Each structure stands twice: as C-alpha cells, then as structure tokens.
Amino acid sequence: MQRLRCGDKFATMAPTTTLITTSLLIVVTYQFLHAIYNVYFHPLSRIPGPRSWAASRIPFVRALLKGTIVHDFQKLHKQYGPVLRIAPDEVTFADPDAYNDILQTRSGSTPFLKDHIWWNRQPGQPESLLSAIDPDYHARMRKALTPGFTPRALKAQEQFIHRYADLLVERLREKAASSKAENGRVELDIWPWLNFTTFDIFGDLGFGESFNCLQDSKYHPWIALLFKSVEAATWVASARFYPWLEWALMKCIPPSLKKMQKDHYQQIVDKVRRRLNYEMERPDIMSSMIRKNDGENDGLALPLDEINVTFMILVTAGSETTATALGGIMNYLTQNPEVLERVQDEVRQEFKQGGESEISLDSLQSLRYLSAVITEGLRLCTPIPWVLPRRVPQGGGTVCGVRLPGGTPVSIQAYTINRDPKLWHRSESFLPERWLADASNDLSSPFFSDARHALQPFTVGPRNCLGQNLAWAEMRLILAKLLWNFEFTPHSDASKRLQWEDLRTFLLVEKKPIYVGLRLRQ
Numbered sequence: 471m472q473r474l475r476c477g478d479k480f481a482t483m484a485p486t487t488t489l490i491t492t493s494l495l496i497v498v499t500y501q502f503l504h505a506i507y508n509v510y511f512h513p514l515s516r517i518p519g520p521r522s523w524a525a526s527r528i529p530f531v532r533a534l535l536k537g538t539i540v541h542d543f544q545k546l547h548k549q550y551g552p553v554l555r556i557a558p559d560e561v562t563f564a565d566p567d568a569y570n571d572i573l574q575t576r577s578g579s580t581p582f583l584k585d586h587i588w589w590n591r592q593p594g595q596p597e598s599l600l601s602a603i604d605p606d607y608h609a610r611m612r613k614a615l616t617p618g619f620t621p622r623a624l625k626a627q628e629q630f631i632h633r634y635a636d637l638l639v640e641r642l643r644e645k646a647a648s649s650k651a652e653n654g655r656v657e658l659d660i661w662p663w664l665n666f667t668t669f670d671i672f673g674d675l676g677f678g679e680s681f682n683c684l685q686d687s688k689y690h691p692w693i694a695l696l697f698k699s700v701e702a703a704t705w706v707a708s709a710r711f712y713p714w715l716e717w718a719l720m721k722c723i724p725p726s727l728k729k730m731q732k733d734h735y736q737q738i739v740d741k742v743r744r745r746l747n748y749e750m751e752r753p754d755i756m757s758s759m760i761r762k763n764d765g766e767n768d769g770l771a772l773p774l775d776e777i778n779v780t781f782m783i784l785v786t787a788g789s790e791t792t793a794t795a796l797g798g799i800m801n802y803l804t805q806n807p808e809v810l811e812r813v814q815d816e817v818r819q820e821f822k823q824g825g826e827s828e829i830s831l832d833s834l835q836s837l838r839y840l841s842a843v844i845t846e847g848l849r850l851c852t853p854i855p856w857v858l859p860r861r862v863p864q865g866g867g868t869v870c871g872v873r874l875p876g877g878t879p880v881s882i883q884a885y886t887i888n889r890d891p892k893l894w895h896r897s898e899s900f901l902p903e904r905w906l907a908d909a910s911n912d913l914s915s916p917f918f919s920d921a922r923h924a925l926q927p928f929t930v931g932p933r934n935c936l937g938q939n940l941a942w943a944e945m946r947l948i949l950a951k952l953l954w955n956f957e958f959t960p961h962s963d964a965s966k967r968l969q970w971e972d973l974r975t976f977l978l979v980e981k982k983p984i985y986v987g988l989r990l991r992q
C-alpha cells in the first residue's frame with residue numbers, strides 16, 4: 471500500500487483548509503455587509519429599535535425560544551417608543567391605534583393578511599379557520615361556523631357550561647373535605663382545575679363528549695400532549711425564519727414523533743366522526759356544521775377535513791385562552807383581598823334570596839363589579855399577549871401614521887399596551903374600579919383618563935375572536951359559582967405566590983402553579 475508522506479498530506483489538506491477558510495470568510499463578510507445594510511440602508515432603517523435586532527433575526531429568535539419575547543418587547547418599547555423594529559424586516563406596535571390600522575378592513579383599501587410564517591397549516595392537512603389566509607376562503611369558513619357562536623346559540627348551550635362549572639365545584643368541595651385539608655382549608659394549584667373545566671366544556675360543546683378531565687381529576691392524554699408540545703412548536707416557528715433549518719428540522723423528526731402527531735390528530739378525527747354520527751339534535755357548536763337537505767359536502771356546512779382540523783384548533787383556541795384568563799383572575803383576586811371581598815359580596819348578595827340555582831347568564835349580566843373584575847383580568851393577564859404578525863399589503867400601508875413597505879410583517883403588543891403607564895392609572899395594579907361607570911363619568915376619579923378603548927383582548931375586525939361570547943359566559947359562570955361556594959385566600963407561603971409578570975410566553979402563556987387556599991363557605 472502506498473503511504474502518504476508528510477508533504478503529500480499537507481499538499482492534500484491545504485486546498486481543503488483554504489476552501490473552508492475562504493467559504494467561511496465569504497459567509498462572515500456577507501453577513502457583516504448584510505447587517506450593515508439592514509441597520510443603515512434598509513427601507514426600515516429609520517424605525518427605532520436596538521441595532522442588534524435591526525441587524526439580524528437572531529436576537530428575536532433567541533427571545534422567542536427563551537420565552538422572554540413579550541417582556542423584551544415591553545422593555546424595548548419603553549426605551550424606543552410605541553413603534554419598534556424587532557427584526558431586519560419586521561415592526562411591532564404598542565399603540566392602541568394599531569388594532570384598527572392593522573386588523574380592521576376599510577372599503578377601498580387592501581387588507582393586511584395573516585403572515586404565513588406564523589399561520590402555516592400542518593403538512594398534509596387542509597386550512598383551518600385560524601390558518602386560512604385568503605380573505606374569501608376565511609369568510610366562507612367563518613360564515614359556516616358563526617351560527618354556533620351567536621348569543622342565541624350560547625343561551626341554548628348554557629346548560630353545558632353549568633354542568634362543568636358544577637362539577638368543578640363538586641371536585642373542589644371534595645378537596646376541601648379531604649384528609650389533606652386542615653380545619654376545612656386546603657391549598658392547591660387551581661390552574662389544572664380551570665383547564666379541566668374549560669377543556670371539558672369545549673369537548674362537550676364541540677364533540678358531544680367531554681374530555682372527562684374533571685371526572686377523572688387529571689388531564690386527558692390528548693390535552694397533556696398538547697401542553698407538552700407547545701415549547702416544541704416555538705422551535706418549529708423559529709425555524710421557519712431559516713428555510714434550510716426548517717427543512718433539516720423536519721428531516722430530523724423521528725418517525726415515533728410523527729406517529730404521535732398523527733395519532734393526536736386522528737383522535738380528533740374520530741371524535742368528529744362520532745359526533746356527526748349522532749342523529750340527535752343538540753344545541754352545540756358542531757350542530758351548526760350539519761345542514762339538512764343539502765347535497766353539498768355530504769350535508770355538512772364545510773368539507774369534513776376542514777371541520778376536523780378547525781375543531782382541533784378550536785379546542786386550544788377556546789379552552790386554553792379562557793383558562794388562562796380565569797387563572798390570572800383567581801391569582802389577582804387571592805392576592806387582592808379587598809377586591810375579592812367586594813366581588814364575593816356582590817355575588818352572594820345578588821343570590822341571597824334564591825340561592826345558587828338562580829345563578830345564570832341572564833342574572834349575572836347585572837353584576838357590574840364581577841364584569842369589571844373579569845375585564846381587569848383580561849387587561850393584566852391577556853391570554854394572547856402578542857397579536858401575531860400580519861403583512862403590509864403590496865404597494866405599502868400606513869400603521870399609526872408610519873408608512874411601511876409592502877410585505878413588512880407588523881404585529882401588536884397587547885401586553886405592553888395593557889400595562890402602559892401612559893394609558894392607565896397605576897397600570898400594573900389590579901383595580902377593577904377603572905371599569906365601573908364612575909370611572910368614566912366622574913372627572914375626579916383617578917381612572918377618568920384611562921384609555922379604556924385600548925383594551926382589545928379579543929381584537930377587532932373580520933378575524934376577531936369568534937368565541938368571545940362563550941368565553942365571557944364561561945368566565946362569568948365559573949367565577950360566580952366559585953365565589954358563591956368557597957372562601958379563597960392567598961397561599962400561606964408567600965414565596966409560592968405567583969407573580970403574573972414572571973410567566974414566559976411560548977406562543978401560549980406559560981403554566982406555572984397558581985396556588986390558592988380555599989375553604990368551603992360556612
């Protein structure tokens with residue numbers, strides 16, 4: 471065998487090393503020049519923001535993966551103002567006018583459409599209501615789904631909400647009576663219980679079968695997997711900014727994980743099939759999908775695969791959000807005893823005569839302080855703290871008076887707006903009084919100048935929250951029943967009390983225990 475001499479080895483290595491060094495140098499120089507271009511010559515170069523974020527997408531992706539993005543934006547807005555460049559080609563707004571400018575449609579002007587980076591459908595699946603970008607396609611789906619979400623439909627669905635709110639009370643009663651309770655008082659993490667309730671409600675309303683979380687006192691495996699995959703979904707979203715990385719990431723997904731994802735979807739397909747096979751009339755959300763005497767889509771309001779994927783996404787859109795708001799409200803209530811006492815009094819006084827059976831969506835409408843508590847909870851613990859990007863239409867567009875080139879992704883920082891001291895008196899405090907009539911009528915009220923119109927937890931325009939009536943109904947009924955039945959207190963160990971500001975965001979708001987003390991009402 472011919473042996474390589476030292477000189478030969480050097481002779482073969484040298485060109486390879488030179489090639490690698492040259493390629494690296496080209497890449498680094500290109501990146502450097504690109505960063506210089508981004509900072510000084512890009513069409514967005516006059517938009518305020520930190521240079522490092524303007525130069526490359528890396529700081530944005532880092533913050534997204536760390537879960538600190540919403541808080542980072544808040545700090546940056548404080549430093550640079552309400553219009554902020556957060557990546558070479560992207561701008562975000564912490565200005566209430568952005569809701570209308572970005573999300574409302576105006577006759578004669580081209581709408582800002584959802585950014586495909588964030589709203590990409592799953593490979594092999596059809597569009598869902600949430601992922602559909604084309605306005606006509608979306609409008610067709612939304613029109614088909616709307617009958618299941620009207621106030622009239624909600625009235626008929628009220629019985630299902632009661633059923634699970636009552637089951638929640640029953641389970642918590644058992645906890646308060648258990649051996650773990652001391653003098654009838656128990657301390658527990660209330661967040662899973664709120665999630666159990668909202669997921670069970672949607673299971674029943676959407677598929678005619680509850681997820682049975684409350685019955686079994688644990689997460690249904692489908693929901694457990696959903697929560698586990700949220701952080702991974704943030705990685706997938708980040709990879710979309712680098713198509714080669716997304717390609718590599720997709721190639722690396724092990725077959726077992728792909729199978730798990732497929733099975734997860736299949737469980738929903740099976741639930742939809744079972745529900746559609748019931749011949750019975752039920753005033754639920756799925757019933758609006760069934761059209762009698764209509765040959766189109768085999769008698770369904772939408773093609774079956776669109777129903778499957780839309781209902782899968784509705785489970786999260788409709789349950790996790792509402793549970794987050796409820797968790798936030800319970801957390802603030804237990805840590806603000808005067809507010810808790812006032813809202814508890816309101817509920818207990820209202821139903822003093824008739825008792826708990828009088829609690830209904832109609833009777834709760836008149837409880838002004840309860841509504842104020844929920845609204846204040848939606849302000850401080852908004853379940854969608856960052857309204858994900860839309861794209862400026864071709865030809866350019868104007869947001870909050872700033873002209874932007876076509877194709878620019880633009881988003882809204884709800885979390886920052888909702889806590890902006892320029893918009894709210896004592897912006898970081900939980901003060902439901904700011905939502906009472908006095909606050910807007912009485913000039914001497916400290917809340918008189920609050921920018922109440924700035925709160926848009928369900929957003930505006932044709933893509934606003936379809937389920938907001940249902941969300942309000944769930945929040946009202948669940949809170950009223952909890953306040954009627956239990957005395958709540960903060961956790962005895964102050965170090966275990968949750969500060970909402972500490973929660974990170976991985977597309978959804980992070981779930982950390984919300985410990986509360988509870989005792990059955992005497």
Ligand code: HEM
Pocket residue numbers: 599600612672784787788789791792795852853854857858927928929932933934935936937938940941
């Ligand atoms: C407190 C609870 C909730 C909050 C704060 C909330 C908030 C939102 C927000 C901000 C959006 C717009 C997102 C965007 O376009 O980027 C949205 C969309 C949506 N929400 Fe909710 N939501 C809640 C509960 C619900 C419930 C209970 C349902 C139904 C079961 C629901 C169904 C939907 C649907 C279907 C959309 C998409 C509408 C469309 O694209 O046409 N949400 N929600």
